[in-house]
Every structure is written in structure tokens, then in C-alpha cells.
Amino acid sequence: MPETDPRESVHKRPPTMDGVPNVTRADAAAAVRNPLAFIAARWTPEPRTVQRAALVSLVMSVIIVITGGAVRLTSSGLGCPTWPKCTDDSLTATSEMGLHGVVEFGNRLLTYVLCAAVGWAIIAARSQKPYRRSLTRLGWAQFWVVMSNAVLGGIVVLVGLNPYTVAAHFAATTALIALATVMWQRTREGDAAPRPLVGKAVQQLVWVLIAVSVLLILVGTVVTGAGPHAGDSSDVPRMPVDWEMVSKAHAVLAWIVVTLTFALWFVLKAVDAPKGPLARTRDLFLVLLAQGVIGYVQYFTDLPEVLVGLHMFGSCLVWIAALRVLLALRERPEETAPGLPVQEYEATSVSMAGPR
Secondary structure, X not given: OOOOOHHHHHHHOOOOOOOOOOOOHHHHHHHHHOHHHHXXXXXXXOHHHHHHHHHHHHHHHHHHHHHHHHHHHOOEOOOOOOOOOOOOOOOOOOHHHHHHHHHHHHHHHHHHHHHHHHHHHHHHHHHOOOOOHHHHHHHHHHHHHHHHHHHHHHHHHHOOOOHHHHHHHHHHHHHHHHHHHHHHHHOOOOOOOOEEOOOHHHHHHHHHHHHHHHHHHHHHXXXXXXXXXXXXOOOXXXXXXXXXXXXXXXXXXXXXXXXXXXXXXXXXXXXXXXXXXXXXXXHHHHHHHHHHHHHHHHHHOOOOHHHHHHXXXXXXXXXXXXXXXXXXXXXXXXXXXXXXXXXXXXXXOOOOOOOO
16 A cells, blocks of 8 residues: 555544634624623533632632731822822822832722622622522622722722721621621532521520621721821821720620630530531631730730731631631521422420521
8 A cells, every 4th residue: 555644644634623603693692781691501610619719709808908908007098199090190000109109009909809709709609500599699799899898998098098987998898708708608508498506595695796796896997097007107087086995995895705705615515516516616716816816915015017917817817707607507408309308407405406
């Protein structure tokens, strides 16, 4: 047989790659009309992808708190003296603004990264099969909080870092972290009706813990608003309260949260509660101890910037840990098919432990 050129046989092989599907005008119109539905019809993410997207959104919510704290602690709050532009003539920071302009404008840019993370969580939740409306709603709730908080951040700049607007800005971010935490938890659960793992007495104790934690965070914003780190080197007004008194009230609330957490752990052990609530309560207790150490050290060392920044990061971790305790008190199994039995658990104590 005559020999053939191997290059010729390669050229004669049939193509192995599939052709790119044609996008019709109807497809383009559908993508413009409802892009989320268009993506969901063509992509089904793995459950782990949805979980990671929700986690990234939560992590970015915490990072934006840290960078916002860096703006204040480096006195860069008015590094960009106006909003939405950085200056009246420039959208971005200029070289004349120095470090303060870079820090403030960098924090603004991270808002877009946060929006992208929240958008990715929305797309992943919307594309999951079967469709879970509750996850998508949690994602959209985060989006609107981010948008409203971005406007509030602009107002903070326009009013010259008024401490009350700064406190509201941080409180809105705390709400964002709460939504992101709940969404992350829900991505790892089913959609069946929640089934309590503990009794009402324990649930009420945890709700008291959550309420005091919220009060602790709010009083912390007052400590910030009355403290020395105003956010800019100019004459920024402070809250007209006694900083020492508010700091002591903040410490008292922190000790109340620690006491409630220890009491909760003791009650859960006494009623032989499931491991989930016990583990989350232990995590909260450890985070509180670390946060307390940082708080007292910064108080007795005249509030060094690094420790204040760590304390802000710790406040985010305390809030997430407290919410995880609350979310651990129930379970949401996958919805079972009709006719299949649902496993029942006996409670150690009807009033304390609840169904398990």
C-alpha cells in the first residue's frame, strides 16, 4: 500500500468539537427581558457551588466592615470629600489626595466587589434545581441592603462624618451580615418545615441572647461615635455623651452576653441537647472570650488603631456566631416524597429539650 502523509490524514478527520449553538433573536430578547431566568434555563449549579456563593457573600460582608474600619482608623473618612464622585472634578482619587484618598476610594471600589459577590449568590440560588424561592429572596434582600447602605455611605461623606450616620451605616452592615449568614445556613438545609431540636424555654433564652447581642452592637456604635477615632483629622463632631460611661455600659452588656451564653451551654448539657446547638454555643463562647480580651486590652492601652480594627472584626464574628446558635436550634430536612415516613425523635424534656 502506498504510504500516506500523516498530516493529510489529520486534515481529513471529521471535526470532533461541537458547533457553537446559534443564539436566536428570541434568545437575545429573553436574556434581556429576564436574564436570571435565561441563565437558570441553561445552567444548573451543584449544591456546593450555591453554598460557596453564599459563603463568599458573607465573607465580603465582613471584609467591607474591616475596610470601612480602616478608613476611619486612618483618618481617611473624607479622603474623597464628596459623593458619588471622589472630587467635584474627578470620579477617582487623585495623586494630590495621598494615602487618605487611596484608602477611601479603595473602600468604595470594594462595594462593587461586594455587589458582584451578592449577585453571584443570587444567580446561583436562582439557577438551582429545584428552584428555591426562599434562597433567591435572601439574596435579593442582601442586594437592596447593599444598595441602600451605599447611598447611606455617600450621605455620611456629604454630612462630614456625622457620628449618627456613621452608626447607622455600621448597623445596616450588621443587618447585611445577618442576611448573608441566614442564606449560607439555608443553602445547607432542605425546604421542609423547620423542626425544633430544643424546647421553647431554650428557644426563649436564645432569643434573649440575640436581643442583648443586638443591643451590645448598637451601644458599641455609640462608643465609636463618642470616642477619639472620628474618621478624619478635621474637626468632626462627636456624640455628646460621656465616653467612659458608655464604654462601661458596653462592657456590662458584653458580660451579660457571656453569662447568657454560659447559661445556655449549661442548660443544653443538662437536657442532653443535640450536638449542633452545643457546638455552636461553644463557638460563640470562645469568640466572646477572645473579643473580651481584645476589648479590655484596647481600653487600657488608649485605643490603638490595630486593636480597634481587630475589635470591629471580632464584633462581626460575635454576631455571626450568635446567629448560628439561633439557627442551630432547628433543622430543615429535605422534603420527603408523599407516603414516606418522617423520622420522629423523643424529647428528653418536653419543656426544655423539645423534639430531637
